[in-house]
Structures are given as C-alpha cells and as structure tokens.
Amino acid sequence: MAKMMYRDAVVSTIAEEMERDENVVCLGEDIVGGMGTPGGPEAIGGIWSTSTGLFGKFGADRVIDTPISESAIMGAAAGLALSGKRPIAELMFADFIGVSLDQIWNQIAKFRYMFGGKTKCPAVIRMAYGAGYNAAAQHSQAVHQILTGMPGLKVVMPTTPADVKGLLRTAIRDDDPVIFLEHKALYGVSGEVPDDPDYMIPFGHARLSRAGQDVTIVSTGLLLGFCEAVADKLAAEGIGCDVIDLRTTSPLDEETILDSVEVTGRLVVVDEAPPRCSLGADICALVAEKAFASLKAPPLSVNPPHTPIPFARELESAYLPSVDKIEAAVRKVLSYR
Amino acid sequence: MQLSREALLRAYRQMKVIREFEERLHVDIQTGEIAGFTHLYCGQEAVAVGVCEHLDNDDKIVSTHRGHGHCLAKGCDVNGMMKEIWGSRDGLCKGKGGSMHIADVDKGMLGANGIVGAGAPIAVGAGIAAKIDGKGKVAITFSGDGACNQGTTFEAMNMAVVTKAATIFVFENNHYSEHTGYQYAVGTSGDIASRAEAFGMKVWRGDGTDFFSVYETMREVLDYVRVPGNGPAAVEFDTERFFGHFEGDPQRYRGPGELDRIREMRDCLKNFRKSVTDAGLLEHSDLDALDAEVLEAIEESVRQAKAADRPTAEDVLTDVYISY
Numbered sequence: 018m019a020k021m022m023y024r025d026a027v028v029s030t031i032a033e034e035m036e037r038d039e040n041v042v043c044l045g046e047d048i049v050g051g052m053g054t055p056g057g058p059e060a061i062g063g064i065w066s067t068s069t070g071l072f073g074k075f076g077a078d079r080v081i082d083t084p085i086s087e088s089a090i091m092g093a094a095a096g097l098a099l100s101g102k103r104p105i106a107e108l109m110f111a112d113f114i115g116v117s118l119d120q121i122w123n124q125i126a127k128f129r130y131m132f133g134g135k136t137k138c139p140a141v142i143r144m145a146y147g148a149g150y151n152a153a154a155q156h157s158q159a160v161h162q163i164l165t166g167m168p169g170l171k172v173v174m175p176t177t178p179a180d181v182k183g184l185l186r187t188a189i190r191d192d193d194p195v196i197f198l199e200h201k202a203l204y205g206v207s208g209e210v211p212d213d214p215d216y217m218i219p220f221g222h223a224r225l226s227r228a229g230q231d232v233t234i235v236s237t238g239l240l241l242g243f244c245e246a247v248a249d250k251l252a253a254e255g256i257g258c259d260v261i262d263l264r265t266t267s268p269l270d271e272e273t274i275l276d277s278v279e280v281t282g283r284l285v286v287v288d289e290a291p292p293r294c295s296l297g298a299d300i301c302a303l304v305a306e307k308a309f310a311s312l313k314a315p316p317l318s319v320n321p322p323h324t325p326i327p328f329a330r331e332l333e334s335a336y337l338p339s340v341d342k343i344e345a346a347v348r349k350v351l352s353y354r
Numbered sequence: 355m356q357l358s359r360e361a362l363l364r365a366y367r368q369m370k371v372i373r374e375f376e377e378r379l380h381v382d383i384q385t386g387e388i389a390g391f392t393h394l395y396c397g398q399e400a401v402a403v404g405v406c407e408h409l410d411n412d413d414k415i416v417s418t419h420r421g422h423g424h425c426l427a428k429g430c431d432v433n434g435m436m437k438e439i440w441g442s443r444d445g446l447c448k449g450k451g452g453s454m455h456i457a458d459v460d461k462g463m464l465g466a467n468g469i470v471g472a473g474a475p476i477a478v479g480a481g482i483a484a485k486i487d488g489k490g491k492v493a494i495t496f497s498g499d500g501a502c503n504q505g506t507t508f509e510a511m512n513m514a515v516v517t518k519a520a521t522i523f524v525f526e527n528n529h530y531s532e533h534t535g536y537q538y539a540v541g542t543s544g545d546i547a548s549r550a551e552a553f554g555m556k557v558w559r560g561d562g563t564d565f566f567s568v569y570e571t572m573r574e575v576l577d578y579v580r581v582p583g584n585g586p587a588a589v590e591f592d593t594e595r596f597f598g599h600f601e602g603d604p605q606r607y608r609g610p611g612e613l614d615r616i617r618e619m620r621d622c623l624k625n626f627r628k629s630v631t632d633a634g635l636l637e638h639s640d641l642d643a644l645d646a647e648v649l650e651a652i653e654e655s656v657r658q659a660k661a662a663d664r665p666t667a668e669d670v671l672t673d674v675y676i677s678y
Contacts, residue, residue: 042486078486084516089509092475093482093517096493099464100414100483119506123469124476132457132465133447134673171675193675221676268676 019212024204026181027067027143031105033214034189035075041189042079042097043071044090045107045143049082058082064109065145065204087113091120091142098140099128103189111146111160111198125194126169137192141185147239147289149202151333154325159238159289162296164196165266171195171220172267174237178208180264183218190217200238221268225277229257232347233277235300236287237263240338244287247344256351266296274300275308282313283350287343292320314353319346357569362630365407365565366641369399369623370648371432372423376597378652379422379439383601387660389441392453395423397563397596400622401526402427404568405494408576414462414480414493416473418526420595421466424496425456428463436655442662449665450673464493470531471504473497474523478514481521481586490580494522500531502546503539511553511588518585522575523550525588526562528595533607550588562593563620566629594620 021029035041048068050061062069072080083090087108094106108114114121121142128138148157165172173188173195175181181199188195226241227234227248234244241262248258259277263270278284284304286297297318304316319338327336357365376394383392395402398420406415406427417424425435430446438445439453446456457465464480467473477495484491501507502525514521525546529536536544547557556578560571568591579587594616598605605613630636 042482044482081482081517084509084512086509086513088506089475089478089513092472092506092510093479093513096414096416096464096476096479096481097483098479099459099476100480100493102479102483102486104479119469119472120475124467124472127455128457128465129675130673131447131451131455132459133445133450135447136457136459168674168676 018209020207021178021210023178023181023206024065024067026178026210028069030182030185032071041103043105044081044083044093046083046085046109048107049080052082087117088120091117094140095120095125098138103139105141108142108144110156111144112155112158114160122167126167130169138194139192140194141188141197143197145201146198147200147202148326148333148337151328151330153328157326161198161266162290173265174198176238176241176262179210182210183216187217202239220265221270223264223270223273224262226262227258227260229259231257231281232283232350233259233281234285235261235274238289240287240289243340243343246340247347278304278308279311282311284316285346285350287319287338291323295320314350317346317350319343362636365403366626367644368403368427372399372426373623374648374652376422390452392601393420394597395420397594398526398528399423400565400568401562401591401593404565405524405572408572411462412491414464416464416477416495417466418496418498419467419470421456425463429461430458430463433655433658436659437662440659442659443665444662471501471506474507474510477521478510478519481514481519482517484520485518488582492520492522492579494524496524496526499527499536499540511550514586515554520579521586522579523588525590526593527590528593530595532599547588547590556587558589560591562591563622565622565626
C-alpha cells in the first residue's frame with residue numbers, strides 16, 4: 018500500500034491505464050497548459066494537477082489540450098468513443114455541464130439505447146465539483162443529482178484516494194459512459210492506496226466506513242468526513258452509527274442501504290446538493306417504499322438550503338451541512354418515539 | 355469524367371434508392387401507420403451519394419436531423435432502415451431510434467441526430483481518432499444551413515483546426531432551416547463556407563444538385579484531408595429540399611411555383627440521367643432497368659416492415675446499463 022493524495026490517485030490511475038491501453042486518450046482545457054505560450058507545454062499540467070506529466074509521457078496525440086469549448090470537448094469525446102478510442106474528457110468545473118449538456122445528455126448518454134444496443138460509448142467524463150473554495154455560485158456546485166437523473170450515465174463520487182484508484186480504473190475500462198465526480202476540497206487529502214495494478218471497485222457497491230446498530234447515515238464526498246466525525250462523537254456516548262459512503266449514485270447500492278436500515282430503523286441522508294429532487298429525497302423515498310416496516314422514525318435528509326452557493330466564508334460555511342447540523346439531525350431521528 | 359460504367363450505375367442506383375425510399379415514406383406516412391416525426395432528404399441525394407461514394411466503412415460520417423439519405427448512401431441496409439422507421443423490433447436500432455436517430459457504427463455511420471448542430475463536435479472526435487490512427491481515414495459531418503448557425507458548429511470548426519482533426523465539414527445549404535430562409539438566417543449574406551474560411555480552413559464550393567460537381571469536389575477535398583497533418587477542410591453545396599421541414603409541413607413559406615421549378619430544373623436524378631445519356635455513357639434503358647429494380651426493392655422493404663415483429667414492453671428495458 019502506498020500513501021498518496023486524492024489528486025495523485027487521479028493522475029497515477031490515468032497514467033497507468035494509458036500505459037496499459039493505447040486507446041485511452043485524454044482531452045480537456047489546460048490539461049497540458051502552456052500550449053502556444055513562451056513557457057511552453059506542461060507549464061500547468063491541469064488546473065487541479067490531475068494531468069501533470071501526462072503530456073511529456075504520452076505526447077500530443079493522446080493528451081489533447083483543447084480550446085475553451087465545452088460542447089466541442091464532450092462531442093469530441095463522443096466521436097472518439099464511437100471510433101474505437103477510450104477518451105477521458107475533463108470538464109474543469111462541474112458547473113460547466115450547462116455549456117455542454119446536449120453532448121452529455123442527448124448524445125453520449127443515449128447512444129447505446131437509441132442505436133439499439135449495437136454501439137459502445139466508453140467515455141469517462143471527469144469533473145471537479147463541490148464547495149469549500151469560496152468559489153461561489155458558478156464554481157462550487159454539486160451536480161450529481163442532475164446527472165444521476167439521466168438514464169444512460171453511470172455516476173461515480175469517490176471520497177478516498179483508494180476509491181479514486183479503484184473506481185477510476187473501473188470507469189476507464191467500462192464500455193459505457195461514466196461521469197466521474199472529483200470533490201475539489203478532497204484533492205489534497207491523503208490515504209492508503211492498494212498497489213495492485215488491476216485494483217478495481219465495481220460500481221454499485223457502497224462502502225461502510227463506520228459500523229453501528231442505532232442509526233444509518235448515508236453520504237458521499239466531502240460531507241462523508243463530517244458524518245464520520247458525528248459517528249465518532251456519538252460512539253463515545255454509546256450510540257452506534259452505520260456510515261455508508263455510496264461511492265456511486267448510479268447504479269445505487271440499494272441493498273446496503275436497506276440492510277442497514279432494517280437493523281437501525283433510523284436514516285439520515287447527508288447531501289451536498291440542494292434539497293428538492295435530491296439524493297436525500299430519493300433515498301428517503303426508497304427507504305419509505307421498501308423498508309417502511311423497519312422504520313422507527315421518519316427518515317431525514319440534510320441538504321444545503323435551496324439557494325445558489327454564496328461567496329463569503331461565513332456564508333459558504335452556513336450554506337454547507339455542518340457537523341453540528343448533521344449531529345442535530347441524527348439526534349432528532351434517535352429521539353423520535 | 356473518370357467514372358466507370360459500373361461506378362455510374364452504382365451512383366445512380368444509390369440516389370434512386372434514397373429518392374424512392376423517401377417518396378414511399380411520404381405516401382405511407384399519410385396513412386398514419388408510421389409514428390413520430392420524419393424529415394425527408396429528397397432533392398439532396400447528389401450530396402450524400404457524391405460524398406459517400408468516396409468512403410469505406412473505416413471512414414466515418416456524422417449525420418443530421420434529415421439523415422435517411424446519409425444513412426443509405428453510407429451503406430445502411432434498406433430493409434433495416436425501413437423497419438426502423440416503422441418502429442419494428444428488428445429495425446436497424448431495434449425500433450428504439452426511429453427516423454431521427456439511426457446509426458450503424460460498423461458501416462462508419464455514427465448517427466443521425468435529433469438535435470440540430472450536435473453532430474459537428476462528434477465528427478471532430480472521430481477526426482481526431484482518424485488522425486491518431488494515421489491511416490488516411492476521415493470523419494465527415496453533414497450540416498445544413500440551420501446547423502451552421504449553432505454554436506456547436508463554430509466550436510467544432512475551431513477545435514478541428516486546433517487539433518488538426520481529419521474532419522470534413524460538409525455544409526448542405528438547402529435554403530431552408532426549418533421554415534426560415536437562409537438569406538435571413540445565415541448572417542454572412544447566406545455564405546456558409548466563408549465562415550469555415552474564417553476559422554482557417556481550406557474551403558471548396560459545389561453544386562449540390564449535380565452529382566458530378568459533388569463527386570469531383572469531394573475528390574479534391576478528400577485528397578487534401580487524407581494527407582496526414584493537413585487537418586480539416588470544409589465544403590458548401592448548394593442544393594434543394596423537395597419536401598417540407600417535417601412530413602405534414604404545408605410549406606407556406608415557399609414562393610409561387612418554387613417547388614415545380616426546382617423539381618423541373620434542379621432534380622439531381624434528372625440532371626444525372628441527362629448528362630450520362632447525352633454523353634453516351636449510359637442508355638436510358640440501363641437507367642430504366644435500375645429504376646424498376648429499385649422500386650421493387652423499396653416495395654419489398656415496406657412489405658418486410660409491415661410484416662416485421664413489433665417490439666414488446668419487455669424491450670423497453672434492454673440495452674440500458676441500469677434498470678431501476
């Protein structure tokens with residue numbers, strides 16, 4: 018096991034897969050950086066340092082720096098995928114899906130079904146999402162609820178460096194389109210990562226990060242760490258929490274959620290996206306439908322308010338679900354009788 | 355004229371297949387048996403065939419909202435096409451795509467498109483793949499005078515130039531984007547090719563109602579783009595659309611006598627017949643025999659489509675990654 022940062026797990030996995038399969042190509046804005054400037058290529062290596070060194074190793078045919086043209090990037094990924102390549106397209110900020118949505122939603126997501134199952138579209142679309150940088154309303158959003166609602170896309174949200182490694186490898190080797198959501202506030206987090214060059218995590222398998230009998234907490238990404246802090250605090254009081262990291266929102270690991278709730282009878286979903294039509298609403302509905310008899314309290318969802326994401330530090334902190342808000346929600350379902 | 359007798363007969367047959375396929379659809383749609391929206395390509399056959407006759411299955415095309423002609427010209431099976439449009443279970447896309455979304459990747463046909471202007475970026479990706487593979491293959495995107503006004507087309511042209519993609523932008527100016535004239539909607543006084551020039555591309559122009567003009571122009575374009583390192587190119591063909599935007603469109607925006615005039619003067623099939631018979635390359639009897647053969651083939655495709663299995667409710671859930 019090697020210890021590495023989340024961002025290094027991204028770039029090392031891409032490099033390993035490009036080494037393994039010559040059909041894997043990368044494209045995106047400034048993934049090389051410095052093209053056409055006096056400083057020259059590799060002056061940047063990706064604004065998240067998630068493509069550092071790839072250009073030098075694999076060259077301009079396989080590491081394609083693009084103009085700022087999100088529709089063209091996603092369309093090119095579609096065309097590459099239909100032509101036998103395995104593109105990894107980077108959308109610098111997840112917020113930019115709006116600019117390129119037709120290519121993601123009406124093209125890439127629909128080819129296999131619409132063309133009668135005769136077409137593969139092995140495209141990975143990586144994007145940095147989430148709050149935590151005071152980047153405000155157009156550079157901080159969690160977009161998984163929009164993309165998870167689109168049939169034809171698999172949606173992956175790794176929380177740990179090990180999950181980045183295992184899930185990104187699965188995404189790149191998958192014959193279908195995968196949205197790979199990297200939380201920008203997790204890029205600098207370190208963790209142990211398996212060395213096995215074929216280490217893969219199958220989609221639709223959640224990870225239990227804390228085990229307990231009293232309440233089920235479901236989350237993913239940055240907020241999972243907040244949930245773990247709450248679980249650790251409550252453990253000292255003798256309250257046991259199952260903390261489930263979904264890892265993929267589509268496919269969704271219904272079984273792990275339902276099995277847990279059948280034991281605990283109490284559910285809190287913690288989600289970084291806005292409340293209406295959210296992951297929280299979806300999982301609460303799932304549990305109400307399929308595990309109603311096990312419930313000892315109404316399921317709760319903890320979300321940001323239904324507002325755009327504010328800029329100032331104090332406002333962004335108030336916007337995001339905090340450890341305190343999550344703890345209050347957990348205590349609320351525990352106190353219900 | 356460098357085409358062999360065999361090549362001439364084949365080109366005529368391909369154009370005639372598109373014409374009769376669609377003339378038959380035009381009739382059958384009125385019975386209400388065919389569901390959904392259908393956009394006919396009749397009148398533009400010389401473009402699809404004049405382009406695709408130069409291509410093999412490893413060259414890719416990305417088609418448009420008006421895609422039947424491109425599909426047939428690229429070698430999609432006539433019976434599979436007809437069944438797809440009729441929504442049959444063994445249509446080319448199992449009845450899941452329909453008229454607007456037919457694809458056959460094995461034939462290098464990467465899809466018609468329900469979204470006007472969506473194809474050009476996809477063709478850039480296919481053109482980058484062709485460049486990487488270095489075998490002199492190309493990707494062609496067809497765009498009409500409507501699609502040429504979409505931002506995607508502009509992004510795609512710039513990105514193709516930047517990445518030196520082996521992509522050819524074929525603009526088919528049929529004078530109408532939906533129900534609006536190109537003189538109004540294309541801001542460069544209707545000149546589409548000059549836009550590609552502005553992006554730094556080498557540009558050609560041709561008469562899209564004349565098969566030989568299209569064929570010879572495309573030979574030059576392809577000779578250029580197939581050379582590794584040359585990057586993309588563009589070509590604009592002036593052509594005609596015989597039917598409305600969609601089937602059922604009464605075409606009130608057309609001028610008096612306009613349709614009769616273009617059917618009389620600018621019908622690519624009539625023009626082809628005249629030029630090859632005037633030049634003594636083929637006899638009317640050769641073409642008449644082909645006409646009869648094609649009519650029978652289309653009749654057979656309709657018979658098959660009507661008799662084909664219909665999809666069942668279970669088929670809704672196949673060819674998806676995840677079913678909830």
